[in-house]
Amino acid sequence: MPAPPIDARSQNARVLGVELCGDDGALLRIMPLEPVGLLRAGRFFMLRRVDGTGPYIPRPFSVYRQYDDGSIEFLIKVMGPGTRSLAQSSTGTELVCVGPLGNGFPELEAGTPKVMVAGGIGSAPFYLLIQQALAGRHGASLAPEDLTLIYGGRKAGFLYDLEAFMDLGVRVLAATDDGSAGFHGNVLDCLHKQWEVGNLPQTVHLLTCGPEPMMEAVAHEAAAKNLECWVSLETYMGCGVGICNGCSLATRPDGPLGAWPVAKACVDGPVFSTSAIEF
Numbered sequence: 001m002p003a004p005p006i007d008a009r010s011q012n013a014r015v016l017g018v019e020l021c022g023d024d025g026a027l028l029r030i031m032p033l034e035p036v037g038l039l040r041a042g043r044f045f046m047l048r049r050v051d052g053t054g055p056y057i058p059r060p061f062s063v064y065r066q067y068d069d070g071s072i073e074f075l076i077k078v079m080g081p082g083t084r085s086l087a088q089s090s091t092g093t094e095l096v097c098v099g100p101l102g103n104g105f106p107e108l109e110a111g112t113p114k115v116m117v118a119g120g121i122g123s124a125p126f127y128l129l130i131q132q133a134l135a136g137r138h139g140a141s142l143a144p145e146d147l148t149l150i151y152g153g154r155k156a157g158f159l160y161d162l163e164a165f166m167d168l169g170v171r172v173l174a175a176t177d178d179g180s181a182g183f184h185g186n187v188l189d190c191l192h193k194q195w196e197v198g199n200l201p202q203t204v205h206l207l208t209c210g211p212e213p214m215m216e217a218v219a220h221e222a223a224a225k226n227l228e229c230w231v232s233l234e235t236y237m238g239c240g241v242g243i244c245n246g247c248s249l250a251t252r253p254d255g256p257l258g259a260w261p262v263a264k265a266c267v268d269g270p271v272f273s274t275s276a277i278e279f
Ligand SMILES: Cc1cc2nc3c(=O)[nH]c(=O)nc-3n(C[C@H](O)[C@H](O)[C@H](O)COP(=O)(O)OP(=O)(O)OC[C@H]3O[C@@H](n4cnc5c(N)ncnc54)[C@H](O)[C@@H]3O)c2cc1C
Pocket: 044, 055, 059, 060, 061, 062, 063, 074, 075, 076, 077, 078, 079, 080, 081, 082, 083, 084, 121, 124, 125, 233, 234, 235, 236, 237, 270
């Protein structure tokens, strides 16, 4: 049975600050009481407030940024009581913080351009991924022109912290369903357009995070074009450490996870090759 990562622990953390972001999001910066090591992009923490505001079961969030002083930042979209209570924290609020959990994205190889396809808050793991790829802290050191982020949302206000992504110096293409920012259409249409006009080579590696139908569409695109593709799943999670089975998903019998029919997003993922899982 897969176990939680050996560097994971349950501890308390203090909120350093909360900044509103986009129409319904927040940047939450916290300082864990015990330092955590260098975090691979795509790993996550389970967070809840200690004071009983919000649900008792902590909620999972991808690491958005890690700072030299040891603090960690999360990009959070308010969905319900858990996310609302975190977004309404203030400086000094105490949190329970379990992690770091999950596997994170695999090391990126040089050579084939990487295209990250993010839907709304699914952009969260890509900030760190881009930072680490440019610095060579996540496999090979990649050139900015080999990294493209296609960042989609229903409207401009759901493209959280878009300017920060643009400031990273890689190609960032915004896409909105209502045309209020960037390309008028969804991320798949935007990707097709890039291929059509020759702005992207036909062979790329795809990495995606966002709503499940979007990730499924990206996975189908990858299968149709025989492209490598990685998804970071945002399934419901009860425990985050492999006990509750709340995050089970079907595996592909011919895939790299072998014949066992199920995997757990929290301990086997949340990042999977699309050759390993069924949507
Ligand atoms: C590995 C991982 C990383 C994540 N990273 C982030 C992140 O960086 N930022 C972020 O904002 N969120 C992230 N999420 C999603 C986040 O955990 C959920 O939005 C949160 O648990 C919702 O809790 P809540 O109490 O606010 O809402 P709930 O009361 O639990 O739910 C409110 C509404 O949202 C829906 N909902 C809740 N969770 C999900 C989900 N995962 N997918 C689709 N619909 C959902 C429910 O069906 C309900 O309608 C991540 C999830 C996982 C598994």
